[in-house]
Amino acid sequence: MTGPRFTRLVQSLPSTVPFVGPETQERARGAVFDARLGANENGFGPSPRAIAAMTEAAAEIWKYADPESHDLRHALAAHLGVTPDHVIVGEGIDGLLGYLVRLLIEPGDPVVTSEGAYPTFNFHVAGFGGVLHKVPYLGDAEDPAALITAARETGAKLIYIANPDNPMGSCHPAAVIAAMIEQMPEGALLILDEAYIEFAPEGTAPAIDPDDPRVIRMRTFSKGYGMAGARVAYAVAAPALIAAFHKVRNHFGMNRAAQIGALAALQDTGHLAQTVAKVDRARARLAQIAAENGLRALPSATNFVTIDCGGDGDFARRVLAGVVRRGVFIRMPFTPPQDRCIRVSCGPDGELDAFARALPQALAEARAAT
């Protein structure tokens, strides 16, 4: 008996996955982490109104979710000043990226992103046979001009940029992104990943004509709204592109309680403002912890702080390993020269205390091993 006949593309794909979850690491080390600061989760938690809505929805979980996400989509449209036909709701930005890549990319199609940018996007591009062309960061920021040039040279169907950026925490002002859109080559689509936009300075999100066929903007309830485990994100684009998602998406893919909880979270603007203020304080505290250890925290427009460990990638990896070994889950950039840094999520004081305790020991250990 032979096994199933996989597609040629699937046969060629590696078994590697973009991220190993903290639970996997906890099982390997035989203990839970004291602090969970590695996945840019928002430890300040969701709105109490979202919790109440999800609690109420739990007993009604026997019902499928509305496959149109009507109420949430309409509320988002009102919030954004667009029509509901400009909005698609999906299972996290990861889910939406997967659908989008599927819509555009056939084997061999060129795609442009930055070396060291979001690995899950790359996973989806590879998964549909796209060919990734990566440009380096400029300083510690994604480089719009280089992305546009690469797109022109390769004839890219898709260009990915995150603003603010992950994993470096940098951001471009709105005008830079707006200018980038004006320079887009014909037939290319810009994915503007704004997962962290709620934490960015005023003036980071460009005004975009929602009917502009050159750009799709993605946002999420995972970060600012503290609902990563719910899996709710949305994209805003011209209706023709939004309509195409319906041709391929898992129409009954949304969790009902998550849909209802996200709507409640969106309406609780006070909680979001409190969260942003708490994240701002946590960023300052992380910068202070870095300084106390003789390290430099990079400016952050996100809910994490990227800390330059002052050495090379091997040194930062040793620092990271030491921090993790002391029960604090953090991550770091994958690619040089950004991999001289570690990346620490903002969280409540107790979690940052654990990081503050672990860092000097990990640093000393890493220096001793140099």
Add this chain to the structure above:
Amino acid sequence: MTGPRFTRLVQSLPSTVPFVGPETQERARGAVFDARLGANENGFGPSPRAIAAMTEAAAEIWKYADPESHDLRHALAAHLGVTPDHVIVGEGIDGLLGYLVRLLIEPGDPVVTSEGAYPTFNFHVAGFGGVLHKVPYLGDAEDPAALITAARETGAKLIYIANPDNPMGSCHPAAVIAAMIEQMPEGALLILDEAYIEFAPEGTAPAIDPDDPRVIRMRTFSKGYGMAGARVAYAVAAPALIAAFHKVRNHFGMNRAAQIGALAALQDTGHLAQTVAKVDRARARLAQIAAENGLRALPSATNFVTIDCGGDGDFARRVLAGVVRRGVFIRMPFTPPQDRCIRVSCGPDGELDAFARALPQALAEARAAT
């Protein structure tokens, strides 16, 4: 400015969707349904332990779910007597079907299913360019021999069968499915959709060697466990096939509360037994309601009852429209001659009361219009 460059396949896909949700119908009619008996949801609801677990998880929804679904997957493996490497957890059977089709089907690849069987499977096959070959039902059951013959003739990569069947509620004994597996053509994979297995008579689920490369079996928490809105299902197959899912799936696609709730539901065997008993009584009541109206209820191995309206498809569609107009959401088979029937989910007495009130009026109306 031109729009994005969709793949040729996507350009060729229709914009139709497999199912219109009850909420869409409620918005169109301007009122909520009195009874929700159209999607084979389980109105007896989830285990109180699952509700408690999801409620507890709501405040922790700021954490991503474990991308490996370790705890749930291990519990399922123990429950099924297989290893965790034989099990994949996903966003409903719909989600798992989408991943599976993607793994195997390239444009032009042949796939075999039954005329009138699960439309969402067909949606995924079309979405990846597969060519569907459909065989008719035999009586009101899927026809294993015809499916096998069609697979041989077409060289199908995939064969779909649901046992018990939706939308007719029929089921084959385990020996028929086991014999079907023995007759599978080389290189074909059988999808055995057991979404309704918890409601079927003893002896419906065949014993399958979990290392058998010819079959993947899919089950769900949507039906027996009353958690359709949670989006948790699982598949059991040989480890090589399970491993392939990891190459393409949305690793962070699971809702955390759903994962935790499903584990609690699995452990509450008492609640499942109570649900099965309630469904059994509801099936008897629906058969009685049918008989009181001079109609015949088909035998059901599921949590719904398919009722022969005694006429043709147009007549049944009029009956359905009349029932729906009276505030009772039900559905019906799409394809003749099965479309002579309406399909009513099992539910609490109050919901069945609403159906019992609506049916005679809808029937009288439909007969008057004949």
